[in-house]
Amino acid sequence: MDFDATIRVAASGLAAQGSRLKVIAENLANADSTGTTPGAEPYRRKIVTFRSVLDKTTGADLVKTGATQTAGGDFERRYDPSHPAADAQGYVMMPNVNPLLEMMDMREAQRSYEANLNVIDAARNMLSRAIDLLHG
Amino acid sequence: MDLDKLPLFKAMMRRMQWLSERQQVLGQNVANADTPHYRARDLKAPSFAELVGRSQAQVSLVTTNPNHLNGTRPPTAFKTEADNSGEISPSGNNVSLEDQMLKVSGAAGDYQLTTSLYKQHVAMLKTVLGKTQ
Numbered sequence: 117m118d119f120d121a122t123i124r125v126a127a128s129g130l131a132a133q134g135s136r137l138k139v140i141a142e143n144l145a146n147a148d149s150t151g152t153t154p155g156a157e158p159y160r161r162k163i164v165t166f167r168s169v170l171d172k173t174t175g176a177d178l179v180k181t182g183a184t185q186t187a188g189g190d191f192e193r194r195y196d197p198s199h200p201a202a203d204a205q206g207y208v209m210m211p212n213v214n215p216l217l218e219m220m221d222m223r224e225a226q227r228s229y230e231a232n233l234n235v236i237d238a239a240r241n242m243l244s245r246a247i248d249l250l251h252g
Numbered sequence: 253m254d255l256d257k258l259p260l261f262k263a264m265m266r267r268m269q270w271l272s273e274r275q276q277v278l279g280q281n282v283a284n285a286d287t288p289h290y291r292a293r294d295l296k297a298p299s300f301a302e303l304v305g306r307s308q309a310q311v312s313l314v315t316t317n318p319n320h321l322n323g324t325r326p327p328t329a330f331k332t333e334a335d336n337s338g339e340i341s342p343s344g345n346n347v348s349l350e351d352q353m354l355k356v357s358g359a360a361g362d363y364q365l366t367t368s369l370y371k372q373h374v375a376m377l378k379t380v381l382g383k384t385q
Contacts, residue, residue, distance in 0.1 A: 118272040122279040129283030136286075166287040176276060179283045228285055231349045235279045238360040242272065245367040249374075
């Protein structure tokens with residue numbers, strides 16, 4: 117049944133966007149997580165990856181999230197000699213999380229989620245139209 | 253009453269089949285809107301010439317040896333084609349959500365139209381048979 121496959125594909129999209137949002141939340145929550153020992157690395161920003169996977173029973177391309185990767189890039193250094201993670205020069209490394217970037221990513225995840233919901237809605241509508249044929 | 257024997261109903265059934273398969277392809281595009289290197293696809297609209305040529309229908313392979321494997325899914329009657337309308341993003345993905353949403357709602361509307369037509373024709377047949385609806 118094609119509608120079944122459609123809904124399944126859209127549901128996989130919902131799940132993928134959901135886990136993307138989870139990673140964004142992790143990044144935002146840890147935006148100030150520094151190390152605890154002198155010179156220790158702080159929290160590193162995580163990035164979610166998507167890939168499409170063929171579903172053998174329906175022949176549709178589902179979307180799955182791949183391994184979460186950590187972002188490269190330099191840490192911001194802040195002068196705070198009294199901090200437990202401060203190095204010999206008194207600088208503390210701050211996480212490479214940019215709240216603005218995370219917010220933008222969050223909005224995008226939200227829009228994609230809505231688009232998938234729209235597809236489910238349309239497919240269900242079509243299905244109920246087909247069932248309506250029974251009523252004559 | 254076997255409605256499938258009537259060409260009009262057969263055509264409407266095909267139309268509905270095409271629309272539901274198209275919805276699946278569009279759903280795939282939307283779900284993969286953030287997948288790197290994914291290219292949008294669409295189902296090719298059936299042409300009149302193709303419909304006429306299809307009168308002798310699909311030919312499937314014959315298993316002449318027990319070791320031959322049949323596909324698990326029946327061959328689909330419609331062709332998918334690349335949809336190059338969207339702009340390719342830096343990640344190599346060219347799904348445009350707006351485009352896909354338009355197509356999804358268009359397909360849903362077409363489906364509604366076809367089912368309404370189907371209903372109307374069944375009602376007409378019922379009138380001929382002299383039954384109250």
